[in-house]
Amino acid sequence: MKSQVFVLGPGYVGRAIIDLLHSEGKYEITTLVRTEKALKDLSDDGANTVLGSLDDTNLIEQLAAQSDVVFHTATSDHLASAQAILRGIAKRASQGKHTIYLHQSGASCLSDQSAGNNPNNEVYSDSTTAQIDTLSPTAPHRKIDLAIVEERQKLGSLARIFIWMPPIIYGNNGKHKRISIQIPALTRFALKNGHAGYVGTGKNAWSFIHVLDLAKAYTQVLHWLETAPRSDLGLQNPYFFCESGEISWADVASMIGKNLYRAGRIVSPEPHVISDSEYVDLFGKYTPDIVGCNSRSSADRLRLMGWKPEQPDVQEAFEKEDLPLILLESGKFEPPNITLS
Structure with missing residues (x-):
């Protein structure tokens, strides 16, 4: 009998997870979609x-x-949907049924809000909860994360619930042609303004992960959770990071500038500092927090489980996967609509 899987968010990451699970042939997958087209495609x-x-x-x-x-x-910022899932899991628990729940938060909660001017040597590890437990309850995504952790403690062994904090996600699934947010947004900014850019000095850094490596990590942890005995100490830690390296925002801007110049879309490869008045073309007041601060993490748990990234690094994937799709875009420029909560 196939396990029943519900994927809420069959978009960029969720669609890659669905593809992997479907290929295994042992899951019955259900997903919620917003449009008739997505309904047909899925x-x-x-x-x-x-x-x-x-x-x-x-x-x-x-x-x-x-x-x-x-x-x-x-999304990592919709509390009501996460609470609805938890209610469904609690209903199953009241019937003695076990559930695995993998919730995608984000590495913005690790950010130091230093706005491009403060290289930070702190790298968060998920090997224990020690560093994560020091995060402010007002940090991005943290309100939802803490609500999930609280319910996790109430449900006990009847629910195996884990929170994922992926960093910059890049690359695409060649089948679906979906791309991420941060680096594509900076690329579209450069196309509109005629130059690549970074916040402050650009010295701050974020970790990164290819979307297909992230999806593979999700499925690997799922398989562990399906068989792990109750005595497994790893079940006590509710957090997973997933990264394959890191890059500074200045290097991101340099990468974008070099490639757009090579494509004949801007007049110089040299990036500029993004002024406050230009934030409107990125993430508004959240621009320094999303594409300017430090957020450095180490996927220690996954590596101990034998997970290894296999996809191209961020620069190769940008050149071969993301940029070709962005250069095909047409129509009116629309800045990304995103907030942190």
């Missing part, structure tokens, strides 16, 4: 599809209650 790929949105919390609770495994990769 159905064609073998998933059961339900039309709805993150605000359809009763529906999300029902789908979670029917599922042995739940992934939430839609």
Whole structure:
């Protein structure tokens, strides 16, 4: 009998997870989609599809209650949808049913809000919860993370719940042509303004991970959780990082400038400092926090489990995977709509 899997957020990361699970042939996958087109596309790929949105919390609770495994990769800032999943898991627990829940948060919660001017030697490890437990409850995504941790403690052994904090996600799945947020946003900014840019000195750094390496890590942890005995001490730590290296924002800008210049889309490869008035073309007041601060992490748990990144590094993937898609874009420039909460 196939395990029932519910994927909330079948987009950039979620779609890659669905593809991997479908290829294994032992999961019945259901996902929530917002459009008729997505409903058809996912159905064609073998998933059961339900039309709805993150605000359809009763529906999300029902789908979670029917599922042995739940992934939430839609957003790290929608508390109601995460709470709906937890209610569904609690309903299963009241019936003696076990659930695995993998929730995607984000490495913005690790950021130091230093706005491009403060290289930081602190690298967060997920080998223990010690560093993560020092994070402010007002840090980005932290309100939801803490709500999940609290419910995790209440549910005990009937639910194996883990929070993922991926850093810059890059690259794309060649089948679906979906791309990420941060580096593409900086690339579109450069195309509009005629120059690549960085915040402050650009010395701050973020860790990064290819979307397909992240999806592979999710499935590897899922398989561990399906068989791990209750005595496994790893079950006590609710956090996972996933990274394959790091890059400074100045190096990101240099990478973008060099490639756009080579493509004949800007007049110079040299990046400039992004002024406060230009934040409107990026993430508004959140620009320094999203593309300017430090967020450095080490995927120690995954590496101990034998996980290894296999995809091209961030610069090669930008040249071969992301940039070609961005250069094909047309229409009115629209800055990304994203907030941190």
